[in-house]
Amino acid sequence: MQQLQENIRSFLADNSLLRVARPARYTGNEWNIIRKDWDKAAVKIALAYPDAYEIGMSNMGLQILYDLLNRQTDVLAERVFAPWGDMAALMRSRNIPLFSLESYRPLRDFDIIGFSLGYELAYTNVLEMLDLAGIPVFREERDDSHPLIIAGGSCCLNPEPMSDFIDAFFIGDGEEVLLEALEVFRESGSKQEILRRLAAVEGVYIPSFYQVEYHERGEVKSITPAVSVAKSKIRRRIVSELPPPVTAPIVPNMEVVHDRGAIEIQRGCTCGCRFCQAGIIYRPLRERSHQEVIETAGEIIRNCGYDEISLVSLNTSDYPDIGQLVTSLGEAYPHLSLSVPSLRLDSSAVSLVSSLPGRGRPGLTFAPEAGSDRLRRVINKTISEESILETASAAFSRGWNSLKLYFMVGLPTETAEDVASIPELVAKIRSAGRQASGGLPQVRVSLATFVPKPHSAFQWSAQDTGPELQQKHELLRELLPRKGVKFSWHDTRVSMLEAVLSRGDRRTGKAIYGAWKRGATFDAWTERFNFEQAWLPAFEEAGLSPSFYAHRERSLSEVLPWSHIDIGVSPAFLKAEYRRAVKGEVTGDCRDDTCNSCGLQRTVAACQEKLRSTVR
Secondary structure, eight states: OHHHHHHHHHHHTTGGGSSSOOOGGGGGGTTTTTOOOOGGEEEEEEEEEEHHHHHHHOHHHHHHHHHHTTTSOOOOOOOEOOHHHHHHHHHHTTTTBBBBBTOOBBBGGGEEEEOOHHHGGHHHHHHHHHHHOOOOSGGGOOTSOOOOOOOEEEGGGGGGGGGGTSSSEBBOHHHHHHHHHHHHHHOOOOOHHHHHHHTTTTTEEEEGGGEEEEEEOOOOOEESSSSSSSSSSSOOOHHHHHOOOOOOOOOOOOOTOOSEEEEEEEEEOSOOOOSSSSSHHHSSSOOHHHHHHHHHHHHHHOOEEEEEEEOSOOOGGTTTTTHHHHHHHHHHHHTTEEEEEOHHHHHHHHHHHHHHOOSSOOOEEEEESSHHHHHHHTTTOOOOHHHHHHHHHHHHHHOOEHHHHHHHHOOOOOOOOHHHHHHHHHHHHHHHHHHHHOOOOOEEEEEEEEEOTTTTTTTTTOOOOOOHHHHHHHHHHHSSSSEEEEEEEEHHHHHHHHHHHOOOOOTTTHHHHHHTTTOOOOOOOOGGGIIIIIIIIHHHHHHHHHHHHHHHOTTTTSTTTTTEEEEESOOOHHHHHHHHHHOOOOOOOTTTOOOOOSSSSGHHHHHEEEEEHHHH
């Protein structure tokens, strides 16, 4: 293995990288990188992000785990990202295995390779990275000589599509469960012995320990433990308090997607949008104190040199006294620019953005999601048309002359009238802008396709077919004004594949493998997405119909492929939300209203306290 490492170093030093785009993706040596003595580490982990360097280095979760693991004196954690196609071809032609950025060690040298699964269209990159590392992609073909392959991230809340390739899934917040798993990794034993011990750790799912049966029509019949150590339900891990923030993150050598510092100010969301998976799987809400945020910002500036920091949250508007926090940060660090993504659509958000310290006026982006009040009630997006227009007027009167608006088509119960209400709302927004500023503002309309996601209130819903979506796009193109409005929409084939892979069962692994064998990698990148030549024949070869997973409405009594994953929010609550959606009934935010008894009040202390205070 020493010779392989020397070959990799020679490869990087002999001008080979001049043949590929963005060679800084592969060189490492960044500011704040952590290098440890390989021979002194009891556990060696490669943190693998299955996308390009500039995407992975913008991921806060990767930085958190890198910091957490390397704080353990006997653990070594290094990074690896998916090489772009030109680099992958060059590595194969030179017999260079995939390597880590810290020590340039081949991935096969590590004890564990941990993949971050945050987006379904990165699945084929996992197979590509394993193959480039010289590791069999199927878990059944790997033996004790190969690293243990684990995975975490939001996609693991339905682990079944990737279960043919992953030895162990970590379900939920990773900060505590990883430390508990380290105790298992430190012990010697065969891979099977390690997996059996891991199965006893709450939040760890070992797919080889379960048997899946299907009905004749294709639905899942049962998911049952096949060995005594396997639990019938895998409970999502939830940290009760946010762990200490990362104050010395790695500073990339090249421009990345989010090229700034970042502080997670809160985790979780209680708004309850029924199409939103994140709002369910990241519950309950946990907040970082103002003082901790302010101190963290100072440390990031000192350790990284950033002059811009993002305050990260699923819904930053709900962070307590966010305006005061912004003011305090501006006073403490006068030259610091701030960004606050994920703001609620209301006039207070406009005031907040107006007050941000920075070098220029940031753009304003809001997400009404639906054009009509009726459909917004269905999806539990509790913002009225009147409030939307008030927000737009406030923005235009403060000097903005353009807005970006996100809408979604294909939502459950959607009608042609709901679709037509989108251009009607856009016209009213532009009219409000003319009245507020005297000019006619520019509006960019970005249209997404509804994707039913596991563990959301709409997990049983059907996705619109391609022809149905095409008809809605045509209607919008016809009704939206051609002057002053820019209209863009997502590729409906991408949205369908998202639905298939997010709601897939164990059989879809064959299609993932077949697509990868036909060259599918970096499917999330428009220029690389190859649906007709890679994915369609892969599904056909696997004997599967994409429509079965994407376009079929489920019965509320159907066994779902992720039914054995207990996220804390109960299936009974999600079914109740589904029924309320059909009736157009709104469910209040439990921060401001009574506890909605979503199920977390059974086990999470913060929710139990909220319930007690409500009862009192």
